Amino acid sequence: xxxxxxxxxxxxxxxLRLGGAGVHHGALSSKTLWELSRDYQRALCKDxxxxxxxxxxxxxxxxxxxxxxxxxxxxxxxxxxxxxSQPSPHGHEGTVTRLRGHARFVDAHTxxxxxxAGGDEGQLVRAKHFVIATGSExxxxxxxxxxxxxxxxxxxxxxxxxxxxxxxILGAGVVGCEFATIFANFGQTKVYLIDRAERILPFEDxxxxxxxxxxxxxxxxxxxxxxxxxxMRVVGDQVEYEIEQASGGVERIRVETALISVGRxxxxxxxxxxxxxxxxxxxxxxxxxxxxxxxxxxxxxGDVTDDIALVNVGEIxxxxxxxxxxxxxxxxxxxxxxxxxxxLDPEVAAIGINELKAQEQRLPYRVAVYGYGLVNRAIAMRSxxxxxxxxxxxxxxxxILGMRALGPHASTxxxxxxxxxxxxxxxxxxxxxxxxxxxxxxxxxxxVRMLLGTSIYKPEVFPAELRLARIGYNEx
Numbered sequence: 001x002x003x004x005x006x007x008x009x010x011x012x013x014x015x016l017r018l019g020g021a022g023v024h025h026g027a028l029s030s031k032t033l034w035e036l037s038r039d040y041q042r043a044l045c046k047d048x049x050x051x052x053x054x055x056x057x058x059x060x061x062x063x064x065x066x067x068x069x070x071x072x073x074x075x076x077x078x079x080x081x082x083x084x085s086q087p088s089p090h091g092h093e094g095t096v097t098r099l100r101g102h103a104r105f106v107d108a109h110t111x112x113x114x115x116x117a118g119g120d121e122g123q124l125v126r127a128k129h130f131v132i133a134t135g136s137e138x139x140x141x142x143x144x145x146x147x148x149x150x151x152x153x154x155x156x157x158x159x160x161x162x163x164x165x166x167x168x169i170l171g172a173g174v175v176g177c178e179f180a181t182i183f184a185n186f187g188q189t190k191v192y193l194i195d196r197a198e199r200i201l202p203f204e205d206x207x208x209x210x211x212x213x214x215x216x217x218x219x220x221x222x223x224x225x226x227x228x229x230x231x232m233r234v235v236g237d238q239v240e241y242e243i244e245q246a247s248g249g250v251e252r253i254r255v256e257t258a259l260i261s262v263g264r265x266x267x268x269x270x271x272x273x274x275x276x277x278x279x280x281x282x283x284x285x286x287x288x289x290x291x292x293x294x295x296x297x298x299x300x301x302g303d304v305t306d307d308i309a310l311v312n313v314g315e316i317x318x319x320x321x322x323x324x325x326x327x328x329x330x331x332x333x334x335x336x337x338x339x340x341x342x343x344l345d346p347e348v349a350a351i352g353i354n355e356l357k358a359q360e361q362r363l364p365y366r367v368a369v370y371g372y373g374l375v376n377r378a379i380a381m382r383s384x385x386x387x388x389x390x391x392x393x394x395x396x397x398x399x400i401l402g403m404r405a406l407g408p409h410a411s412t413x414x415x416x417x418x419x420x421x422x423x424x425x426x427x428x429x430x431x432x433x434x435x436x437x438x439x440x441x442x443x444x445x446x447x448v449r450m451l452l453g454t455s456i457y458k459p460e461v462f463p464a465e466l467r468l469a470r471i472g473y474n475e476x
Contacts (some may be wrong), residue, residue: 037185352402371465
């Protein structure tokens with residue numbers, strides 16, 4: 001679409017469904033499932049003056065709702081491409097031609113688009129520039145036989161016929177923890193989570209991981225901390241897995257289903273990159289410099305590179321590549337204000353660095369933590385668990401280094417912080433904004449005011465809900 005904006009004639013080749021993992025089996029699909037699980041959880045609340053009874057839960061109907069959401073987004077993309085494939089009556093020069101099939105480079109300026117059904121040699125397409133955006137797929141382990149029925153990846157979750165009575169999830173990263181949260185929310189599945197590290201989400205600060213882990217365990221999830229998987233195999237109509245605990249003890253457990261969540265691998269096989277000289281890494285990812293590959297006219301964006309595998313990263317890289325091709329920008333793409341949402345319990349929004357990263361880099365910083373229990377909107381929602389954490393530079397400028405927010409509507413606080421990080425501005429600009437009341441964003445504002453010494457609630461009065469600290473380092 002960005003190349004279309006510049007008046008280019010674009011050929012889009014896709015072998016499967018429009019939208020990729022950003023729509024199907026990935027971001028939109030899993031987050032719709034998460035939202036539905038949260039709806040179900042709220043329907044069963046008994047502390048709000050009502051008590052729902054006879055709540056019927058059907059996994060296939062839940063999946064149908066998810067599939068409807070994905071189909072809606074795909075239909076929007078289909079409509080867009082159909083209209084833009086025709087010359088514009090307003091004189092716009094750009095067009096977008098869509099081809100179905102698998103593209104493979106036959107030389108540095110030509111790809112052959114082979115139909116999936118086979119039967120002919122395919123169609124040759126020549127172009128001045130190429131953008132490789134073939135995404136990624138769930139990583140598999142050679143010693144674990146994924147069959148899509150008993151042992152699954154995230155691509156197979158929508159194919160389940162019912163809620164499994166029990167499930168083990170291998171991998172306690174974001175995706176593994178999200179699916180553990182989803183199935184625990186629905187309350188039909190006993191969930192086990194195998195975690196090699198001492199705690200889940202090891203890349204996040206301990207206070208963030210602790211809240212999420214405590215909620216999972218409160219929902220009945222068993223987390224195998226510091227556990228090593230020894231084996232996993234299908235036995236009859238069950239999956240048997242064996243783990244070695246940190247103490248050295250070995251435990252063997254049987255469940256109905258296993259979900260393998262150990263990362264993703266780039267979809268670069270079969271593209272013919274080696275033949276034309278596009279450099280790749282041993283894991284198959286494409287080597288790039290600001291989206292440009294080792295061949296200057298070929299660009300790579302999204303999960304096929306070693307950059308962070310997120311939909312928003314893929315989108316901004318695609319836009320940037322198109323702008324570089326058109327000569328519309330000469331600035332390098334910045335990842336400083338990269339933001340993410342983790343769909344756990346509670347929702348986690350993150351931008352910039354956390355305390356772990358700041359301390360690894362030995363950056364002096366100031367930090368404020370403001371508990372959701374003091375935020376009026378969270379009190380009104382009867383959902384007070386969580387907090388806002390803000391890291392700023394330890395100087396008079398008080399520029400934002402990063403933020404973490406846990407709780408309902410956490411992601412609503414990202415935009416203002418992202419803008420300030422991008423512009424290199426001080427938190428003072430957030431202190432006097434007029435927020436609607438009551439709003440969750442008021443928690444961010446009071447967190448800022450706490451750093452400035454002007455907050456209404458004082459840390460010495462609410463030591464369990466508020467934290468204010470200044471972190472430095474001894475020489476040596």
